[in-house]
Amino acid sequence: MKFFAAAARKLTIVSVALVMMVATFFLNTADASASEVMITMGGKKGLVFEPAIATIKAGDTVTWKVGALPPHNVQFNKTPGGPALGASLSHKALEGKKGKSFSVTFPADAPAGEYNYFCMPHRGAGMVGKIIVG
């Protein structure tokens, strides 16, 4: 009986250590890979996203901030994930207050490729952008 108790205790210690190692690994990778990208909507060059093209990794967060000539919004029209993913990433509400921002986190399993979007009121003026998920 003593042997089993000792073995069980040993197993518990090993299990806890293993769980902690695995947890630490996931925490570290999350911290190391997730980053934030800031895009200004409307700037010195007029009705444009600055930068118009941004490269991120799946799981990253993109923040759009209202610059000049509002209102603006973000609507994804062509994404490798299809219309449902495009809709979930879109911010259709028009933002008219300079300096206001909103953030969108791309899912960790977002497929790589080019995510094209536009600003609804200024699409005709060429206010389009692209997020490249690498």
Ligand SMILES: [Cu+2]
């Ligand atoms: Cu706009």
